[in-house]
Amino acid sequence: xxxxxxxxxxxxxxxxxxxxxxxxxxxxxxxxxxxxxxxxxxxxxxxxxxxxxxxxxxxxxxxxxxxxxxxxxxxxxxxxxxxxxxxxxxxxxxxxxxxxxxxxxxxxxxxxxxxxxxxxxxxxxxxxxxxxxxxxxxxxxxxxxxxxxxxx
Numbered sequence: 001x002x003x004x005x006x007x008x009x010x011x012x013x014x015x016x017x018x019x020x021x022x023x024x025x026x027x028x029x030x031x032x033x034x035x036x037x038x039x040x041x042x043x044x045x046x047x048x049x050x051x052x053x054x055x056x057x058x059x060x061x062x063x064x065x066x067x068x069x070x071x072x073x074x075x076x077x078x079x080x081x082x083x084x085x086x087x088x089x090x091x092x093x094x095x096x097x098x099x100x101x102x103x104x105x106x107x108x109x110x111x112x113x114x115x116x117x118x119x120x121x122x123x124x125x126x127x128x129x130x131x132x133x134x135x136x137x138x139x140x141x142x143x144x145x146x147x148x149x150x151x152x
Contacts, residue, residue: 021081
């Protein structure tokens with residue numbers, strides 16, 4: 001699967017105690033009407049637990065200039081998402097209160113409608129409930145063959 005290029009996103013959740021975030025490349029559009037997306041995360045990870053508990057999350061679609069940020073959010077033993085966005089312009093989503101990156105190419109706020117365990121992952125299907133305004137421009141960041149690349 002590493003040879004299948006995918007876009008790179010940061011998924012964040014405000015769980016009431018702290019902000020949680022992770023780099024996710026298993027993200028996609030499922031339906032246009034109504035707008036539904038899917039996000040797949042490791043079943044044994046904290047992100048799956050928090051999304052299930054809170055029931056909503058935000059997605060920031062990363063641009064090619066955000067490789068370092070993708071790396072920060074994918075590191076093992078990562079600290080709070082608030083620390084990871086330190087020095088990055090961001091705001092809280094109106095609906096989810098999750099962190100949204102201002103320089104993302106696109107952003108979505110989502111409410112979980114269905115959770116499906118699949119192998120070692122959990123796929124969350126979610127309704128898009130808001131589209132936060134972001135200012136990112138330029139090519140997208142993609143993951144291919146285990147590395148980040150610019151889509152131009």
